[in-house]
Amino acid sequence: MIATLRQRGIRVTAQRVAVAEVLANSIDHPSAQDVYERVKLHFPHITLATVYNTLNVLSEKGFVQPLHFRGGTRYDANLLPHANLICVECGRIADASVDEDGAVANLREILTKASGFQVMGQRLDFYGSCARCSGSSASQPN
Amino acid sequence: MIATLRQRGIRVTAQRVAVAEVLANSIDHPSAQDVYERVKLHFPHITLATVYNTLNVLSEKGFVQPLHFRGGTRYDANLLPHANLICVECGRIADASVDEDGAVANLREILTKASGFQVMGQRLDFYGSCARCSGSSASQPN
DNA sequence: TTTACTGCAAAGGGTTTGCATGAGG
DNA sequence: CCTCATGCAAACCCTTTGCAGTAAA
Numbered sequence: 001m002i003a004t005l006r007q008r009g010i011r012v013t014a015q016r017v018a019v020a021e022v023l024a025n026s027i028d029h030p031s032a033q034d035v036y037e038r039v040k041l042h043f044p045h046i047t048l049a050t051v052y053n054t055l056n057v058l059s060e061k062g063f064v065q066p067l068h069f070r071g072g073t074r075y076d077a078n079l080l081p082h083a084n085l086i087c088v089e090c091g092r093i094a095d096a097s098v099d100e101d102g103a104v105a106n107l108r109e110i111l112t113k114a115s116g117f118q119v120m121g122q123r124l125d126f127y128g129s130c131a132r133c134s135g136s137s138a139s140q141p142n
Numbered sequence: 143m144i145a146t147l148r149q150r151g152i153r154v155t156a157q158r159v160a161v162a163e164v165l166a167n168s169i170d171h172p173s174a175q176d177v178y179e180r181v182k183l184h185f186p187h188i189t190l191a192t193v194y195n196t197l198n199v200l201s202e203k204g205f206v207q208p209l210h211f212r213g214g215t216r217y218d219a220n221l222l223p224h225a226n227l228i229c230v231e232c233g234r235i236a237d238a239s240v241d242e243d244g245a246v247a248n249l250r251e252i253l254t255k256a257s258g259f260q261v262m263g264q265r266l267d268f269y270g271s272c273a274r275c276s277g278s279s280a281s282q283p284n
Numbered sequence: 285t286t287t288a289c290t291g292c293a294a295a296g297g298g299t300t301t302g303c304a305t306g307a308g309g
Numbered sequence: 310c311c312t313c314a315t316g317c318a319a320a321c322c323c324t325t326t327g328c329a330g331t332a333a334a
Binding site for chain 1: 312313314315316317318
């Protein structure tokens with residue numbers, strides 16, 4: 001992890017390693033507050049401001065992708081082309097790999113040819129009901 | 143426009159019509175502040191709070207799609223499946239129709255089959271350099 | 285008449301920043 | 310050593326809300 005951060009030109013501190021590791025080990029797209037609470041478990045002295053500063057550095061250096069929503073920002077450590085499945089009922093965000101057959105690459109190519117836009121990255125959000133929420137007839141409250 | 147709003151179950155007021163018309167006639171994904179300034183040209187008495195309230199109503203009723211970014215929310219009146227081309231240099235957001243060959247529908251189908259997720263809507267953002275910026279000067283952000 | 289929208293101002297909440305201290309390269 | 314990160318608190322900015330008056334249905 002330390003080497004990974006150095007590779008990206010990020011000055012290494014204990015706090016930054018802790019934040020980066022929380023992100024790398026999370027698949028639930030945590031908010032800054034979530035990251036703060038998780039880091040604090042093993043690093044009680046860190047502050048929310050440091051978490052925000054670190055998240056901004058990690059975002060600028062391409063270590064995570066910030067996803068802005070109405071309620072605030074969530075952070076995605078999955079750097080591969082993928083779709084975010086956002087359940088409008090329970091609020092969960094799951095990743096779905098979608099580029100096995102080059103679907104995203106295909107889209108990028110279409111856009112470049114059609115409008116001369118040089119694509120450098122993307123964010124694909126799909127809103128709907130996750131299997132858990134739409135599948136259960138007697139839906140559970142969460 | 144009045145009929146359109148009524149169809150969506152939106153109580154019709156002069157302010158709401160004005161906001162809705164600004165949105166319908168804008169292709170630059172205006173912010174709430176942008177909408178406010180444009181509406182105020184022909185409706186000087188409206189307030190920013192009313193614009194926000196109206197934008198929320200129009201969003202809930204599916205008249206516009208709110209797009210949350212770091213700097214705030216932008217509003218997209220294009221309800222057809224499309225991609226947002228976001229220039230990281232000049233900040234402009236342009237729409238690109240991308241579903242001529244059913245690319246979005248294809249993605250939605252892949253996701254439904256793979257993960258049992260019922261897709262109800264989507265947001266496709268592509269970050270990069272627009273034709274104007276990548277063509278004029280060769281500046282490469284990292 | 286009944287409901288709910290407007291305008292105004294003030295509060296809310298996620299995020300950023302200034303400053304003194306402390307740690308990394 | 311010199312630069313930059315941390316911690317703390319206050320500030321910031323976008324957005325929401327409470328209230329009194331007013332307009333839509």
